[in-house]
Amino acid sequence: MNVREASIVIGPAEGKDASPCNAVLSDWAEETAWMPRLGETMQEARYLRNLITRGWITVARQKGRVVGFLVRDGAEIHALYLSQRMRRQGIGKALLDHAKRQQTQLALWTYEANKPAQLFYLREGFHEIARSDGADNDEGLPDIRYEWRMSNG
DSSP: OOTTTTTEEEEEOOGGGHHHHHHHHHHHHHHOTTOOOOSOHHHHHHHHHHHHHHTOEEEEEETTEEEEEEEEETTEEEEEEEOGGGTTSSHHHHHHHHHHHHOSEEEEEEETTOHHHHHHHHHTTOEEEEEEOSTTSTTOOOEEEEEEEOOOO
């Protein structure tokens, strides 16, 4: 199934989307053995609600239901998560393409342990520009900095 067949709608998150976004994030964290759990679900939902208020979250909806989201402040992508059943269907690419249409360059960090994310970003035109030992992220996990720039051609 591709994005068109799934009738995915990409748009800004609304206040009511904090809980569904949090469910997507929590499910990912639960299924990812190497990811430490730092906060409680209620704290994470409040944090997401704050990001929605700032206008930083774009959601992907199928039949009105949130199935993924991207958090972006200007050129900095802070997060991109999809519900497990919606992965590998072009929805992450659709969210990323939406961000690319709004910026001439984008940058993000992804965890070194997150091999699927690394492959995804490389396939989508991002290039590795730095690595860290994780000392500067909340989880303390080594990560990789990626950057994308719009081509002039």
